[in-house]
Amino acid sequence: MAELTLFTYRKGDSLLHLLDVRCKFILLCLTSICIFKAHFSSVFLFIFVLIFFFINCRINLLKNLSGLAFFLLLLVLMFISRSVALPGDPVFTLFDISVTKQGMTDGALMVSRFFTIMMAGILFSITTRPASLKNAIQWLLKPVPFVPEKRVAVMVSLALTFLPLILRQANQVSDAQKARLGNLNKNPVKKIVRLSIPLLKKTFVSADNLAFAMEARCYDEDRTDPEFHLSGKEGLFFIGGLVLSACLVLY
Amino acid sequence: MKTPLIKIENLNHSFSDGTCGIRDICLCIDPEEFIILAGRNGSGKTTLIRHFNGLLHPSSGKITLNGNSIFKDINLARKKIGMIFQDADTQIVGDTVFDEVAFGLENLKIERQYITKKVMQVLKQLHLDHLKDRSPATLSGGEKRKLAIAGILVMEPDIILFDEPFSNLDYPGTLSILEILIDLHESGRTIIVAAHNMEAIIAHATRLIIMEDGRIKKDGPPKDLVKTLERFGIKEPCSSRLGFGIQPWQN
Ligand SMILES: Nc1ncnc2c1ncn2[C@@H]1O[C@H](COP(=O)(O)OP(=O)(O)O)[C@@H](O)[C@H]1O
Ligand SMILES: [Mg+2]
Numbered sequence: 036m037a038e039l040t041l042f043t044y045r046k047g048d049s050l051l052h053l054l055d056v057r058c059k060f061i062l063l064c065l066t067s068i069c070i071f072k073a074h075f076s077s078v079f080l081f082i083f084v085l086i087f088f089f090i091n092c093r094i095n096l097l098k099n100l101s102g103l104a105f106f107l108l109l110l111v112l113m114f115i116s117r118s119v120a121l122p123g124d125p126v127f128t129l130f131d132i133s134v135t136k137q138g139m140t141d142g143a144l145m146v147s148r149f150f151t152i153m154m155a156g157i158l159f160s161i162t163t164r165p166a167s168l169k170n171a172i173q174w175l176l177k178p179v180p181f182v183p184e185k186r187v188a189v190m191v192s193l194a195l196t197f198l199p200l201i202l203r204q205a206n207q208v209s210d211a212q213k214a215r216l217g218n219l220n221k222n223p224v225k226k227i228v229r230l231s232i233p234l235l236k237k238t239f240v241s242a243d244n245l246a247f248a249m250e251a252r253c254y255d256e257d258r259t260d261p262e263f264h265l266s267g268k269e270g271l272f273f274i275g276g277l278v279l280s281a282c283l284v285l286y
Numbered sequence: 287m288k289t290p291l292i293k294i295e296n297l298n299h300s301f302s303d304g305t306c307g308i309r310d311i312c313l314c315i316d317p318e319e320f321i322i323l324a325g326r327n328g329s330g331k332t333t334l335i336r337h338f339n340g341l342l343h344p345s346s347g348k349i350t351l352n353g354n355s356i357f358k359d360i361n362l363a364r365k366k367i368g369m370i371f372q373d374a375d376t377q378i379v380g381d382t383v384f385d386e387v388a389f390g391l392e393n394l395k396i397e398r399q400y401i402t403k404k405v406m407q408v409l410k411q412l413h414l415d416h417l418k419d420r421s422p423a424t425l426s427g428g429e430k431r432k433l434a435i436a437g438i439l440v441m442e443p444d445i446i447l448f449d450e451p452f453s454n455l456d457y458p459g460t461l462s463i464l465e466i467l468i469d470l471h472e473s474g475r476t477i478i479v480a481a482h483n484m485e486a487i488i489a490h491a492t493r494l495i496i497m498e499d500g501r502i503k504k505d506g507p508p509k510d511l512v513k514t515l516e517r518f519g520i521k522e523p524c525s526s527r528l529g530f531g532i533q534p535w536q537n
Contacts, residue, residue: 046419164419166381195381199423241376247341248377251369252390252437253361259392259401 044164049092051162053266056171062276063159066283067152073283078147080282085154092162096154106153110146117142165195170261185256193245201238208233289353290314291445291476292338292367297347299333307333308500311347315478317444320471320490322508323480325497326519331480332372334497335447338478339367365394368443372450374430377437383409383425384418386433390441401440408439412466428459435466445476452486460486461536485523488512489534496520508532 051059070081089096100107123137169191176184208230212218220226297311308330315321323331336342337349340360349356356363371377380386384405391401409415412432417425422433431451438446451467452460464486471477471490479487488494494511496504496518503518504511512526525533 164382166385169381189379192381192385193379196378196422199421200375241373244371244373244376245379247336248371249379250341251339251364251371252379252441253364253393255361255393255395257395259395259398262398262402 043160045092045094045161047092047162049088049162050266050268051088051092051158053264053268054162054272055263055265055269056163056167057174057263058269058272059159059163060168060171060175062272063155065276065280066155069280069283070148070151073148074286075144075147077282077286078144078151081151081279082147082154084279085151085158088158089154092158094158094161103153110149113149114139114142114146117145166192167261167263169195170263173261174263183256185258188261189256189258197241197245200241201234204237204241205230205234208237291317291352293350293353294337295348297334297337297349298345299337299342300345306500307342308337311502313495313502313505315445315476317476318471318474319476319478319492321476321478321493321495322484322487322491323478323495323497324482324484324515324518324520325480326482329497329518330500331482331497332449333500335369335449335478335480338445338447339364339369341369361394365390365441366443367445367447368438368441369447370431370434370438370449370451372453374427374434377434378422378430381421382418383414383420383422383433386422387436387440390437394441404440408436411439412436426459428455428462431455431459431463432466435463439470443475445478446470448477448479448481450481451479452481452483464490464536482520484515484520486535488523489532 066081070078073081118134118138118141119132121135121138121141123135125133126136126139127134169188172191173184173188176182176187212229217226217229292313292315294311294313298309299307301307311334323334325331333342337344338356340349340356340363351363351366356367378386379389387405387408388401391404396404406415406418409418412435414429414432414436417429422430425433448467451463455463467477467479467487468490479491481487484491484494488508491508494504494506494508495502496511496515498518504514509532512522512532515522523532525531
């Protein structure tokens with residue numbers, strides 16, 4: 036159930052694992068925005084930085100690329116559509132559709148930007164516990180008016196714990212129906228209705244129990260603030276991140 | 287005369303659909319008792335114990351803790367009276383074992399330093415400390431039940447209510463929960479266990495209360511009542527049935 040995918044947290048003690056989540060999260064957002072202004076040279080600079088961190092947390096990206104097959108396919112399609120859509124000097128023409136030089140350059144740039152963001156995202160999710168991401172979101176939402184950041188944090192953590200439970204219940208319901216040959220009915224609408232009614236019922240009962248369990252443990256929105264661990268390198272990373280973002284925007 | 291720890295007077299509860307959950311319950315509980323609340327499914331055990339910490343409001347009657355109504359300071363009552371629910375899955379709120387145990391203390395706005403110390407101490411006590419960063423969804427049934435107990439123990443309750451603590455557990459799981467129950471009782475806590483199968487715990491109980499149709503039918507020392515159990519749809523423990531009296535379940 037809790038399969039190890041490219042996006043799940045892995046234990047470790049690399050630089051990024053130890054870095055404060057807030058710093059990591061802010062830098063991820065900042066560089067992801069700035070990269071849409073970037074050109075080849077700075078995108079490659081960013082990729083080199085990312086490769087360094089992948090090596091630092093001992094993740095073999097090449098081994099894991101199969102998990103990204105769909106995403107890579109999407110990138111290829113993006114490249115193709117870009118290269119035929121942009122007007123310019125034709126490189127070759129097939130059935131009246133010409134692939135242009137400008138299009139190919141533009142496509143390649145766009146693909147490399149998306150690829151880089153993806154890599155950065157993977158790196159972030161591998162090195163960050165979902166629980167500490169939740170804490171970072173709570174901390175960042177604190178200065179935003181009218182957003183009850185503690186309630187948001189509790190909701191995020193409930194979603195994180197309840198998703199696996201709901202998925203497991205869905206599997207149980209579906210298995211129970213297969214056991215009574217429910218799979219012989221090929222009508223997809225009927226199938227969904229029959230799956231969702233018992234599942235919804237179960238989910239509501241679970242939610243009711245959960246509400247009781249939280250109340251029994253004195254649930255209150257005014258709670259102890261989360262704790263963050265500084266690794267002492269946040270300043271360095273912050274400056275590095277800012278320099279990188281500047282490069283991305285300028286070059 | 288000294289005041290009892292918990293005193294329940296003429297408690298009635300009807301659900302919103304008119305079903306009568308419990309009727310005319312009168313009960314006094316003294317410190318350091320180990321009570322089994324027995325009864326067949328639907329006899330009102332869960333409904334009754336959910337009144338102890340104010341999760342359900344009585345239709346009539348009152349409950350006092352040390353002479354004060356529990357609704358006077360509901361958070362104090364919930365801190366003093368811990369409750370472990372029947373379904374371990376739906377009472378888990380945190381996304382890691384550590385966060386799950388810390389939840390109650392965070393609600394009470396205890397300072398972070400104390401929380402960390404207390405949570406680690408309880409995790410060690412229940413031999414869960416090696417799992418502290420795991421997601422609760424990946425634990426076994428017995429570990430989940432222990433986790434639920436840990437989440438209550440951090441609040442240092444005087445009275446602990448268990449709703450069917452042995453349901454869905456295998457033999458080692460049952461044994462380890464049984465050991466925890468005995469330890470908790472020996473350390474001076476009042477234990478109340480709602481169960482329809484008392485094979486494992488009856489030897490350790492100091493008092494047996496039998497419920498039927500929302501009413502208390504019998505109340506007394508286990509050895510006096512054990513022969514009447516089957517009249518109320520509860521299985522008589524094997525040792526007693528074979529004429530050996532009440533024997534401890536584990537050696
Ligand atoms: N939320 C509810 N609404 C209506 N009736 C309920 C509700 N919860 C329990 N009951 C009814 O109250 C009675 C006692 O239930 P319960 O306390 O859960 O029994 P036990 O825990 O001993 O199995 C049962 O007849 C049950 O059907
Ligand atoms: Mg029950």
